Amino acid sequence: MINEYIKVEDLTVSYDLKPVLWDIDLKIPKGVLMAIIGPNGAGKSTLIKTMLGLLKPVSGEVIFNNQPYEKIQKQVSYVPQKGTVDWDFPVSVYDVVLMGRYGYAGWFKKITKKDKKIALESLEKVGMTPYKNRQISELSGGQQQRVFLARALAQEAEIYFMDEPFQGVDAKTEKAIVELLKDLKKQNKTVIVVHHDLETVPQYFDWVTLLNVKVVASGPINEVFTEENLSAAYSVNKIAAAREKKYVG
Ligand SMILES: Nc1ncnc2c1ncn2[C@@H]1O[C@H](COP(=O)(O)OP(=O)(O)OP(=O)(O)O)[C@@H](O)[C@H]1O
Numbered sequence: 001m002i003n004e005y006i007k008v009e010d011l012t013v014s015y016d017l018k019p020v021l022w023d024i025d026l027k028i029p030k031g032v033l034m035a036i037i038g039p040n041g042a043g044k045s046t047l048i049k050t051m052l053g054l055l056k057p058v059s060g061e062v063i064f065n066n067q068p069y070e071k072i073q074k075q076v077s078y079v080p081q082k083g084t085v086d087w088d089f090p091v092s093v094y095d096v097v098l099m100g101r102y103g104y105a106g107w108f109k110k111i112t113k114k115d116k117k118i119a120l121e122s123l124e125k126v127g128m129t130p131y132k133n134r135q136i137s138e139l140s141g142g143q144q145q146r147v148f149l150a151r152a153l154a155q156e157a158e159i160y161f162m163d164e165p166f167q168g169v170d171a172k173t174e175k176a177i178v179e180l181l182k183d184l185k186k187q188n189k190t191v192i193v194v195h196h197d198l199e200t201v202p203q204y205f206d207w208v209t210l211l212n213v214k215v216v217a218s219g220p221i222n223e224v225f226t227e228e229n230l231s232a233a234y235s236v237n238k239i240a241a242a243r244e245k246k247y248v249g
């Protein structure tokens, strides 16, 4: 039996009145590296945001280690999808990473030597030490992505949510992120990653959820990452695309 570290039950989410996630049930064991895959608009980012309490569901609930999110919030880290956060204000790379420590220190508590040490180590892990004093807005997209990963690492969380961390990064950065994921896995952290490249799913992850408004399948890669499930997850979109073509034509 799977241990039920994270449980999503009967979750339905809608923007305006249109449901974008429908009756989602998930059981995620501790210590997995899980990919969430599915076509554009499948509801992947929405699922993560709802699990993080950033969106309120129409119905259903998410339970972390038998507790509601508010109770374990400090143990959860989130790297949002690229381009969804506006970093156009003057803050240095080091400050952004240090922000990962505020969860522990609280806004009014003094940042300790240990906080600073961990922030610097996290920067080192993603190879961004030389950019420490640079303004975050003066980095390339891939470099920013590395900084956000460093911030997540600095948080020393138990559960990591990452929304397409590989989006638009070069091969070297991709490799660095894969190493980070492996590192987190070794520490028995639970990592949930929205991922687009189907080819690398079995290589990078050991657990997978196929999503398309509903859960098509969820479980160990070798059981659920099948042709059949993949075509079920992606076919709805193909049908919709075909229909759109017809109307446009
Ligand atoms: N703020 C919003 N208001 C209204 N509809 C939204 C909003 N955000 C997303 N949607 C819609 O909800 C659906 C799911 O969006 P979501 O961003 O979760 O998809 P996704 O699977 O993350 O897609 P992608 O692969 O493109 O990132 C889409 O149809 C999208 O258009």
Ligand SMILES: [Mg+2]
Pocket (backbone or CB within 6 Å): 044, 045, 046, 081, 163, 194
């Ligand atoms: Mg998304």
